[in-house]
Amino acid sequence: MASKPKNARRAQRSTSDGRMAHFDDQTAKDLEFDVVKTLLLNHCHNPTTVDRATQLHPRVNPKSWRRELERTKEFLNLRSEGVPFPAVGGEEIAADNERLAVRDSVLDEAGFNRIRTATETVNGVIEALEGKADGFPRLCELIDGLEPNEELPKAIDGVFDAKGEVRSNASPKLIQIREEKVRLRRSLNRQFLKELKKNQERGWLADTKEGFINQRRVLAVSSTHKRKIAGTALGQSKNASITFIEPASTVSMNFEMEMLQDDERKEIHRILRALTQQIRRFLPDLRSYHRLLVELDWARAKAQLAREMDADLPGIRKDENFHLIQAYHPLLAMQNAASGLHTEPQTLQLQRKERMLVISGPNAGGKSITLKTVGLLQVMLQSGLLIPAHPNSEMGCFRSILTDIGDNQSIENQLSTYSYRLNRMKGFLDVADRSSLLLLDEFGTGSDPELGGALAEVFFEELYERGVFAVITTHYANIKTRAAQLPEAINGSMRFDQESLQPLFKLDIGPPGSSFTFEVAHINGINNDLIKRAKGKLDHRKVKLDELISELQKEKNTLAKVTDRHLKKELELEQLKVTMNRREQHINDRAEAQQALAEDNNDALHRGRKLQQFIDKFDPGSRNKALLQDVEKYLAVEKTKRLENQAAKQAKKRAQSAKASKRRPKHFVERIQVGSTVRLRNGGKERGEVIAMHKNAATVLFGAFKSKIELEKLSWVAN
Numbered sequence: 218m219a220s221k222p223k224n225a226r227r228a229q230r231s232t233s234d235g236r237m238a239h240f241d242d243q244t245a246k247d248l249e250f251d252v253v254k255t256l257l258l259n260h261c262h263n264p265t266t267v268d269r270a271t272q273l274h275p276r277v278n279p280k281s282w283r284r285e286l287e288r289t290k291e292f293l294n295l296r297s298e299g300v301p302f303p304a305v306g307g308e309e310i311a312a313d314n315e316r317l318a319v320r321d322s323v324l325d326e327a328g329f330n331r332i333r334t335a336t337e338t339v340n341g342v343i344e345a346l347e348g349k350a351d352g353f354p355r356l357c358e359l360i361d362g363l364e365p366n367e368e369l370p371k372a373i374d375g376v377f378d379a380k381g382e383v384r385s386n387a388s389p390k391l392i393q394i395r396e397e398k399v400r401l402r403r404s405l406n407r408q409f410l411k412e413l414k415k416n417q418e419r420g421w422l423a424d425t426k427e428g429f430i431n432q433r434r435v436l437a438v439s440s441t442h443k444r445k446i447a448g449t450a451l452g453q454s455k456n457a458s459i460t461f462i463e464p465a466s467t468v469s470m471n472f473e474m475e476m477l478q479d480d481e482r483k484e485i486h487r488i489l490r491a492l493t494q495q496i497r498r499f500l501p502d503l504r505s506y507h508r509l510l511v512e513l514d515w516a517r518a519k520a521q522l523a524r525e526m527d528a529d530l531p532g533i534r535k536d537e538n539f540h541l542i543q544a545y546h547p548l549l550a551m552q553n554a555a556s557g558l559h560t561e562p563q564t565l566q567l568q569r570k571e572r573m574l575v576i577s578g579p580n581a582g583g584k585s586i587t588l589k590t591v592g593l594l595q596v597m598l599q600s601g602l603l604i605p606a607h608p609n610s611e612m613g614c615f616r617s618i619l620t621d622i623g624d625n626q627s628i629e630n631q632l633s634t635y636s637y638r639l640n641r642m643k644g645f646l647d648v649a650d651r652s653s654l655l656l657l658d659e660f661g662t663g664s665d666p667e668l669g670g671a672l673a674e675v676f677f678e679e680l681y682e683r684g685v686f687a688v689i690t691t692h693y694a695n696i697k698t699r700a701a702q703l704p705e706a707i708n709g710s711m712r713f714d715q716e717s718l719q720p721l722f723k724l725d726i727g728p729p730g731s732s733f734t735f736e737v738a739h740i741n742g743i744n745n746d747l748i749k750r751a752k753g754k755l756d757h758r759k760v761k762l763d764e765l766i767s768e769l770q771k772e773k774n775t776l777a778k779v780t781d782r783h784l785k786k787e788l789e790l791e792q793l794k795v796t797m798n799r800r801e802q803h804i805n806d807r808a809e810a811q812q813a814l815a816e817d818n819n820d821a822l823h824r825g826r827k828l829q830q831f832i833d834k835f836d837p838g839s840r841n842k843a844l845l846q847d848v849e850k851y852l853a854v855e856k857t858k859r860l861e862n863q864a865a866k867q868a869k870k871r872a873q874s875a876k877a878s879k880r881r882p883k884h885f886v887e888r889i890q891v892g893s894t895v896r897l898r899n900g901g902k903e904r905g906e907v908i909a910m911h912k913n914a915a916t917v918l919f920g921a922f923k924s925k926i927e928l929e930k931l932s933w934v935a936n
Contacts, residue, residue, distance in 0.1 A: 237275045237599065239617035239648050243641075247622040247656075248593045249548055253602070256525070260518035262306030265511045270518070275599035279614050283533050285519070285601035288355035288512075290530040292520040293603075295356075300349070303341030305513040310335050314507060317500050323490045330381040332496070332503065333373040339506045340365045342513065356516070359509050369499050376492050383485050391484045398477050405470045409434050412464040421445060423459045433471050435461040519602055526551065528603035531610035537652060537686055539595070539613045540566040542892040543908065544606035546590040547597075561722040563587050564892075564906070571707045573680075573687045574726075575700040582711035582720035584690040585622065585658050591688050592620060592656045607908075609891040615686070616652040619645045623658065635669070642676055651684035660691040670695050681706060783903070824855070888933040889915060895931045904934055 245251055258270045276282055295302050313328040324332075343365050350357040376387045385395045409427075413436065416422050421442035428437050430451040438446055440453070443460040449468060452461045463471065522528070526547040543562040550560040565587070567574060576584045594604040598612050621641045645655065660673055670693045677696055680687060681703055691697070700706040712721040834841075889895060893907045895917060909916035914927050 237277055237615070237617055239619060239653070240275055240596070244592075244618055244620045245596075247620040248589060248596055250593060250596050250600075252548055253522075253593070253597060257518060257522050257602070260521040261514065262518075263511055263514040264309050265311065266514045266518055269515060273600050275596050275618070276601075277599070277614065277616050279533055279535070282599055282601040284355060285516075286530055286533075286598070286603060288359075288516045289519040289523060289601070289603055291353045291356050292513075292516040293523055294353070298352070300345060300353075302345045303338050305338060305342070305510060305517055308335035308338055308506075308510045310503060310507050310510075314500060314503050317493070317497055317503070322493065323486065324493045325489070326377070326381060326383065329373050329377060329489070329492065333370050333377070335503070335506050335510060336366055336369050339363065339509060340367070340370075342509070356513075359512055363502075363505060363509070366499070366502060369496060369502075372492065372495055376488060383488065387488050388484060391481070391488065394477055394481045394484060398474065398481070401470060401474055401477065405434075405467055405474065408467050408470065409464065412436065412466060416446060419445075425459070428461055430461050430463075433463055434467070435463050438462050523603040526603075526605045528605045529608040530603055531598070531606055531608060531612045534611050534613040536569070537572075537613040537615055537654070538566075538568040538611070540568075540611045540892070541591070541594065542607040542610045544590055544594060544604070544610065546586055546593065547605045548593075549586060550605060563590060563724055565591070565709075565724055565726070567686055567688075570705055573685070573689065573700065573703070573706040574709050575696055575706065576688065576690045576709045576711065576724065577692060577697055578711035579713055579720065582713060583722040583724070584711055586722075587711070587724055588656050588658055588688045588690055589622065592618060592654070595654060607891055614652075615654040616650075617648060618654045618656070619649065620656045621645075621658065621660075622656065646676075646679060649680060649683045649685050653683070653685045655680060655685050655687040655689070657687065657689045660689045660693070660696060662692070674699055889928060889931060894934040896934055897926070898930055898932045 254270055254273050257273070258267060261267045261270050294300075308331060310328075310331050313324060313332055316322045316324060316328065339360075343360050343363060346353060346357050346360055376383055378384050383391070385392050413422070413427060416436060416438070417426065419442075421438055423437045423439050425437040428435055433451065435451055436446065436448070438460050440458055440460045443450065443462065446462050447465040448462040449465070450460050450462050453459065527545075527550070528547070542564050544564070545560055545562050553560045561583070565574070576587060578584055594606065595612065595615065596618060597604050599614060604610075604612070619641075621638055645653075649655065660677070662669065673691070673693060674695050677689075677699055689696070697708055700708050707726060709724055709726045712723040712725055713719075714721055834847075889907060889910075891907050891910055894904050895907055895915070896904050903919055905917040905919035907915045908918050911925070913929075914925050915931060916925050917931070
């Protein structure tokens, strides 16, 4: 029995801010979580959310990230459900709120416009979510206690125009100042043009004629004539060939303009001070607005990332068990999509009774990417990010995620790959427990195969005793054998085409996989004599075992192909039966309709004859008492017949409905869902996986074939 890790108690605690107890920078690098964070950063607009994305890390308590996941999912649903929602993201008013909190402070023009935009955005959010608490509970809880604020934007609009500039009518004095500026600018313009024309006619101006220096309009005078013009020289060109002169006739007017501009600045400052004081009472509301807008920008950024990754919200479990259905490695899927390539999804499940998965098989077959997919999706989920997997997937929660992936050498500490891995393993053994997820790639490599394999087997057994969850890739036969012997460990292999020697990137749970070392060498042109010599250097039992595994996998693939062909014919036959049944039903329906039409015509003809008899018996000169009694009796009989016919039709419909219900048990529809294992009800033995649900049918994957089948044709199979 393994000893309890010294740091087990520490391993079971998270940090004070809810972070995962053990998730180091190397694990983030191994799983490429930093790349995901960079993608998220690209969608963040608000500086606060940018900081959040930079510091993003997995957390232990599901309550801390489940709410975020649900909110992100709701934000995604806003678009799909056609809810008009205002654009959020750029309204950063934290600094403006801090300034408002300072007594006698004055906001600038940009600050008021940011506050106005933020308030209008919040008003739009409140309006968009009004009455939608049932469909969007997590978004609606953000606006709990908030009400639309029309007073604040109105106050700001009274001072600022649509361009964000202070209105002239913000005060009577400002109107007066700006009108005086317009009058003076016209006079100044006339006088300057007069000077320009006069000196141009004299030939004293350079080609540029005029310019601006210190916000004053000046003449561009050839330096050879600069002493001929009355005015003040304010500067020269780089080569001193041009002198910029302010005409003497405009000096006083420019000075007066500067005085008016100074008066304007002072009046605007007074107006903004008064407006700042007016809106300071809204500071508590503005702080709430800032918090709301930060949360909305955070949800929006994560929703955009989810849309980019085709991510969704899985079911959340309280334990460590997980079941990934049609899961993708998001970075690989995005890269392949950009290149027009297909990405094969993976479906796998780990639970307490089958918690350690050992994946074997040839290199470049998808072992490592499957392992990375499990790790990255778990980290994303516990960081509050939706994952690219079917929503019927279920994910648990781990207190630590530990990885050893890739060929990592520590040059700084002068460690070889194997020494590095031993150091990592030592750290894992210090902290690993029942709430740890271990992801070990090429487990045991880097040393002598026999000695390294023995040590790897001991590590495997020790980790097993700790109760960890793990996904491990290896080529070592002893690890595969040990996994087959331990009740809570399972083997798996990546599917491989024996004929083309090409990987199929599909995970099969059950038998271990062959590395196809010699087969891959042969397909790559290695001489057969060299391959035979290599086989001769191995223990014949090891070669026999590898050949046996290879042959087993080959037979499994052959059986899968035969099964697929058989299933295809079975499905075609089933489809043909459905088509024939529909045709037969169509013919019967037409025959019944024609018969009903003929009966209706006969009834109409009979009623017409009867009516003619009544007409013939009618005597205009008498009361026709007997005739009226006959008519009443006839109408009563006809009404009774009609009611009986209607009752018979309804009884027939009920009988047909009861027959259909009998064919499909009540529990049948309730149990079949995406991820369910099913088979055909007509005696088919081949099992398939439901990959999509429709109204009264399901799309089922049988091997390599997909087929849409009516639910009543399927049977649910317990795993």
